[in-house]
Amino acid sequence: MTKNQYWIDFLKSLAAFAVIILHVSVPVVFEFEEKDNWWAGNFYNSLTRFCVPVFVMISGVLLLGKNEQLSVFLRKRFLRILPPFILWSLIYLALKIDYNLPLKEIFSYSIIELKGGTQFHLWYVYMIIGLYLIIPLVNKWILNSTKNELVYFLLIWLFVLLLALPIFNKLTTKIDLRYFSGYLGYLILGYFVYHFVNLKKKTGLLIFLFGFVFTLIATYYISITENDFNERFYKFLSINIVVASTGIFILFKNIIIKNRIFQKVILVLSKYSYGIYLSHIFVLILFKEIGFTYTLFNPWLSIPVLAVCCLMMSLLITFLLSKIPVIGKYISG
Template sequence: MSENQNGNKMAWTTNLRVVATISVIFLHVSSEILYQFGHISTFIWWTGNIYDSLVRFCVPIFVMLTGVLMLSRTYELNDFLRKRFSRIVLPFLFWSIIYAIFAVNDKISGGSQMSFFAIIKWIIHQLLNGASYHLWYIYMIIGIYLFIPILSKWVQNATENEILYFIIIWIFTLVINQPILSEFRINIDLIYFSGFIGYVVLGYYLSIKSFAVSKRTIKVIAILLIIVGISITILGTYFLSHRKNHFVEYFYTNNTLNVLMVSIGVFMFFKNFEISNLRIIKAVNFISKYSYGIYLVHVLVLTFLKTFKINYGFINPILAIPVTTLLCLLISTLIIYSLNKLPYGKYIAG
């Protein structure tokens, strides 16, 4: 899932994947603060709110990259299901079982009496519903993968106007679900244009679209989109939470206009951004190679760090969140790298 950056026109996708990988760890370190609205200092909560808002693009970017890298290809159905799903599903099942075992251990340590069959039933329940909070993404992306062989044939044969038609209606479904506008929603079923599938098509479209402006202009527009979108996320989250007197995560959700704006901005910025430092390129390629496994294992690593009181609060959160993110990234990368060195390790490491 990674590309060599030397002479590769798609090197920006590698850079973007690594940014998204680091951002999702950063998000999970900072998000713990947000649910304590009203129970921690205003300074700490605002630190979490700002940091978390900065990286809300991570999941949409992952999905957009799926569109970039997969919709431009043609697939034989059997070959696609065998290769893609073995690479996604086997590591997913392995780490799901690991998380489920830890969950069982926590229940037993907490005083729950569980028979052998109760343990098996609990593990199965965890596998069906998600053994850890971050694994929802894998369930979602598997659903998208099932649709890729069909979607790829459509986008490759569709005109630009037809692709834009889909994207515009998808964006309309986001607009009409905004709190104020939702009152005027008419009873037309637009479910076929909703959800994460729009990010897949949008990523593909933006990757092939050439704009009649300079890279500098595109970067300026991208930065403006990022600033405006993040500002809406930060302020909107505060005002809603203050009004309800508890944390309200509406502006954090992936299918909101503010997150869409930031995601487009980040996507277009990195599409027109190049890294020339060879050491950075080497590090980026290395992390990108193991990014899927890093995503799968990083929550386990965060839990481990937390037992040593290394989280957002072990020092000033302004520093603690980036430091914890970096430690988690390094340990997660080392774990996945080591597992890949074992016989057949690549089938479980991710």
């Protein structure tokens, strides 16, 4: 690995930590009556909403523009994501099943849960599976496309995202623009920014801060207007999150990591980031059982403290799984 590639591992590690902060702070934003606590939740949520988009953008950098055989691509990708996903799906299912029910009902319940995800955060894996299935075809286009053709796709994708906002709803027509929607846009955006956007760190930081602050203030404004928490601007496919994700991507693209110890820490977190993602809700469930939640002290401090502890425990679990003989490297993530 060359020096300038450490930024990808750094960004992947940060995204994994950001997911944990986000999930720790989510319960707080539903306490809209408690404004002090709510602002802490809103701050950390708005700050970390780039996490999932950035994961997809990194996939765009690593997987697009490669001339790889279909069978090779599918085998490599699915051997990487499916075994850990199946393991953790079954673990979360085991925690939810009512074992007093008849076997037939347990079986039916299990099928329903596995179809939609046995824990809420596993939606990401279902989404990424869909992207992996289309990537070999998109790659053919990427390999033969010009910069202008990529811009063409991204502009229509951004327009589709804008149509989701109430102020632009009136522009909606019967033209079917679903082909330019969804997380495929982030995949292509990551590839595009990596190969064609040459902005400085400060510019990236300013773009991120704009997206973050807009999310923070817009969420407060719409919630106070409706006198109830509204998460419209938290959506990963909202235009403000696109802005924040693009900004932090540009920022990290320009970062050069020279410290050897920091490099090693980043590489470890990056290597196990998928396992950390899969296992962190399990850790948060355990923490909740022993009373270790954000309510222990001021959420401005308790949220990051709980997130760091969760990160370390999730890393440990993933590392220990990886050490299981024969199957460890396949199921750890």
